Amino acid sequence: xxxxxxxxxxxxxxxxxxxxxxxxxxxxxxxxxxxxxxxxxxxxxxxxxxxxxxxxxxxxxxxxxxxxxxxxxxxx
Ligand SMILES: [Zn+2]
Numbered sequence: 209x210x211x212x213x214x215x216x217x218x219x220x221x222x223x224x225x226x227x228x229x230x231x232x233x234x235x236x237x238x239x240x241x242x243x244x245x246x247x248x249x250x251x252x253x254x255x256x257x258x259x260x261x262x263x264x265x266x267x268x269x270x271x272x273x274x275x276x277x278x279x280x281x282x283x284x
Pocket of ligand 1: 246247251253275277278
């Protein structure tokens, strides 16, 4: 049953890919000049200023996830 085995490999790969891309320290998020939250790129709070950074950097600098756009958080 070679086809079945290949299917398992594909499913396993997809599961790993989802885990890796879900919330990574290198995920791009956005902060503002004055706020204490970090955001997804589409968040309306980014109208005033939009500074690209990474999830890991934002958390290291004490930023918290925005309650409106619910950006990813880091799972330890
Ligand atoms: Zn936001």
